[in-house]
Amino acid sequence: MSHIILGIESSCDDTSAAVIRDGWLLSNVIASQQVHKDFGGVVPELASRAHELNIVPVVSQALEKAGVRADELEAIAFTRGPGLLGSLLVGTSFAKALGLSLGKPIVMVNHLQGHILANFIRQEGVPVREPSFPYLCLLVSGGNSQIVKVNSPLEYEILGQTIDDAVGEAFDKCSKMMGLGYPGGPVIDRLAKLGNPDRFHFAKPHIPGLNYSFSGVKTSLLYFVRDEMAQNPDFLEQNKEDICASFQKTLIDILLDKLIKAARQTGIREITIGGGVSANSGLRNRIEEEGRKRHWNTYLPEFKFTTDNAAMIAIAGYFHYQAGERTPLDVAPVSRMADF
Ligand code: KG4
Numbered sequence: 001m002s003h004i005i006l007g008i009e010s011s012c013d014d015t016s017a018a019v020i021r022d023g024w025l026l027s028n029v030i031a032s033q034q035v036h037k038d039f040g041g042v043v044p045e046l047a048s049r050a051h052e053l054n055i056v057p058v059v060s061q062a063l064e065k066a067g068v069r070a071d072e073l074e075a076i077a078f079t080r081g082p083g084l085l086g087s088l089l090v091g092t093s094f095a096k097a098l099g100l101s102l103g104k105p106i107v108m109v110n111h112l113q114g115h116i117l118a119n120f121i122r123q124e125g126v127p128v129r130e131p132s133f134p135y136l137c138l139l140v141s142g143g144n145s146q147i148v149k150v151n152s153p154l155e156y157e158i159l160g161q162t163i164d165d166a167v168g169e170a171f172d173k174c175s176k177m178m179g180l181g182y183p184g185g186p187v188i189d190r191l192a193k194l195g196n197p198d199r200f201h202f203a204k205p206h207i208p209g210l211n212y213s214f215s216g217v218k219t220s221l222l223y224f225v226r227d228e229m230a231q232n233p234d235f236l237e238q239n240k241e242d243i244c245a246s247f248q249k250t251l252i253d254i255l256l257d258k259l260i261k262a263a264r265q266t267g268i269r270e271i272t273i274g275g276g277v278s279a280n281s282g283l284r285n286r287i288e289e290e291g292r293k294r295h296w297n298t299y300l301p302e303f304k305f306t307t308d309n310a311a312m313i314a315i316a317g318y319f320h321y322q323a324g325e326r327t328p329l330d331v332a333p334v335s336r337m338a339d340f
Contacts, residue, residue: 004068005321006076006098007314008059010091011083011111013042015054016310019066019073023318024122026066028304028311029058040182041172048086055094062310073104077317080108080327081334082143088333096329107317108327110337114312115139115274116150118301121315131270131299138259140283141275142168142183145212145255147262148340150272153319156340159262160210167251168277170214174221174247178236188244189280195245197282200224202250210258210265217250248282256286263296272299279306 002022009016013036018028031054036042063070078095081088099106116137120130131150136159139146145162165173168185175184180191203220205213225243228235236243263271273287284300291298305312 003074003318003321004072005314005318006059006062006073007109007310007312007317008055008076008078008091008095009111009114009308009310009313010051010055010087011079011081012087012308013047013050014308015051015058015090016308016313017059017062018310018314019062019068020121020311020314020318023120023315024124025311025314026068027062028309029062029065030309031058040176042084044084044086047084048090051087051090055090059094059098070098070102073102075105075107075317075321077107077109077313077321079111079114079313080331081111081337083111083333083335085333085335088335092331092333096331100329105321105326106329106331107320107325108331109313109316109320110340111308111313112139112144112275112337113156113316113340115141116148116156116272117153117316117319118274118305118312119272119299120153121305121311129299131272131297134266134268135270135272135299136259136262136266136268138255138271138273138278138287139275140167140255140273140277142166142172144275145214147210147259149266149268153316154323159266160212160258162212162214163207164213164215165218167212167214167255168275170218170251171277174218177222178225178240178243180240183276185277185280188248189282191241191244192248192282193245195241195243197245197249199242200246202247204250204254210262212254212258214251214254217247217254221247248280252280252283252286255283256290260290260294263294269294269296270299271296272301274301274306276307279303
């Protein structure tokens with residue numbers, strides 16, 4: 001019998017629903033919220049209101065595109081956390097109500113696991129290429145910067161993580177500080193392609209072990225721009241491509257330095273990346289380049305699976321469901337999840 005799973009994702013500002021059959025993607029619908037653009041960041045209250053408006057049409061569309069009736073679903077997987085509580089409440093409550101009305105089980109998923117397992121989403125017409133266990137995942141987003149050793153779809157070890165800001169936060173905050181807009185990652189990525197990455201140098205942290213720190217490099221950029229602008233008020237405008245390229249290169253160097261160390265220490269050569277920052281073209285190129293040099297097998301998620309989406313929640317839910325996990329209906333969403 002085939003397993004058809006509906007995935008629901010509502011942890012931040014994307015309302016998404018996806019249907020998979022035995023690990024193969026049938027549909028993945030995402031409604032991105034435009035309402036936050038003028039605020040320079042996600043406004044939690046507006047996000048949950050938009051999820052409330054989007055959730056029914058998004059789920060209906062996902063079922064329709066998949067050609068699946070609601071009563072054919074075997075389980076409903078949903079993001080329990082981490083994320084914005086009001087946003088998570090919408091997806092969690094919807095999953096519970098749907099499960100109850102259909103008499104189908106619900107399966108909770110840690111959002112970060114979704115990012116880590118994104119390479120297992122199978123699509124018709126796309127060659128299947130999946131990492132073997134154990135593999136290392138560089139998990140990089142607006143809220144996380146971690147190196148995770150993935151022993152099986154349900155078993156994780158955090159080898160290193162940031163002790164202050166996440167790398168996505170460094171992109172976003174520095175972009176805002178330079179007046180380039182939000183979210184900062186895509187803007188800096190675009191400008192960096194036009195600039196010289198070796199022109200400017202920013203402070204790199206010296207953190208022992210496999211942990212990261214990104215607050216120092218952020219401050220280093222801030223002081224550098226402030227001092228240069230004091231001499232030449234047009235400095236930023238005249239040099240923004242080179243600043244972005246050099247700043248991005250510094251962040252990538254920091255990320256790769258520890259990832260290379262982790263690969264060396266564990267002897268693991270199966271390397272993946274996940275999370276919003278894994279869309280960064282400089283990071284993707286560099287991982288592939290290091291992979292060639294170091295004989296790693298590298299796996300980069302497709303762009304559409306780097307940002308928040310329900311396909312990754314459905315695939316993670318599928319693994320949990322297969323392992324026999326069922327979530328009780330009194331489950332509550334959580335904004336933070338200490339562990340996987
Ligand atoms: O995983 P994600 O969609 O959301 C959470 O953090 O929950 O990640 C969002 C982060 C933001 O910080 C955004 O600036 C960053 O991913 N991002 C990028 C790129 N696209 C998105 N960072 C660097 N380069 C990109 N192309």
